[in-house]
Amino acid sequence: MQQGISLKALWQLFFAFCKISPVTFGGGYAIIPSLEEAMVNRYRWCKRDEILDVLSIAQTIPGSVALNAAAFIGYRVAGIPGVLAASIGMLLPTFLIVLVLAVFFIGIKDMPQVRWALFGIAPAVVGLIMFAGLRTIKSSVEDIVCLFLMIGTFLLLLLTNLNPIIILILGGTLGGVLGWIKYKKNEKNKPENDIKRHSADQ
Numbered sequence: 001m002q003q004g005i006s007l008k009a010l011w012q013l014f015f016a017f018c019k020i021s022p023v024t025f026g027g028g029y030a031i032i033p034s035l036e037e038a039m040v041n042r043y044r045w046c047k048r049d050e051i052l053d054v055l056s057i058a059q060t061i062p063g064s065v066a067l068n069a070a071a072f073i074g075y076r077v078a079g080i081p082g083v084l085a086a087s088i089g090m091l092l093p094t095f096l097i098v099l100v101l102a103v104f105f106i107g108i109k110d111m112p113q114v115r116w117a118l119f120g121i122a123p124a125v126v127g128l129i130m131f132a133g134l135r136t137i138k139s140s141v142e143d144i145v146c147l148f149l150m151i152g153t154f155l156l157l158l159l160t161n162l163n164p165i166i167i168l169i170l171g172g173t174l175g176g177v178l179g180w181i182k183y184k185k186n187e188k189n190k191p192e193n194d195i196k197r198h199s200a201d202q
Contacts, residue, residue, distance in 0.1 A: 009078050010085040012043060017070050017089030022097065023128070024066045031066050033131060045077050052136050060168055066090060145178055 020034045032051065039046045046054065058068035067090050074086025108114050141147050149171055156162055 010081055013074050013077060013082055013085040014089040016043065017074075017086050018093055020070075021066070021090045021093040024094065031069075032136065033128065035069065039073060045073060055136075060165070060172075149174065 016038045020031050020038060023034050024031050032055065036048065036051050039051065040048050054069050054072050055065065058065045058072060061068050067087060070086040070090040071083045074082035074084070076082070078085065137150070141150055153167055153171060156167055157164065
């Protein structure tokens, strides 16, 4: 647990995720714009490029992406109490919304206004996910290898029935191998670069 955890930090985590929770239409990735705004711009709990890392970890763990991300950030900010505050903040609004819908939806589901609202929500969710995808491309596709990994993953999901977890594991394994090769290559070239730099200084 982190030292010096304040009640203010716990309330901030709770209310931040209470505000984010209602926009989790269509799955956890729809929260990326709101998550970035709160975590990076307002509270500065994460750096912008760390949001994608948080979501990548949250995706590989069983359960809701949004809830996993909330727990991860909550722990980073305030340890175990932060996990509880962020998780409750993420769960409470959706629980209340589902409870209200469960009580009233059966009676209003055939109303034209409700059908029109749902008709408008669906493309809006797609827009949120597309926006989130474009924002994450900027921070995750750093070179040609990352680009090919992204395109390959898209094609595997589109053309095969391969489990997304398997694709994530393959991507992580391939990324780790390529990163290790790149690291060893840089280490091998480092003495040569140091010699050239030393000669240039003289």
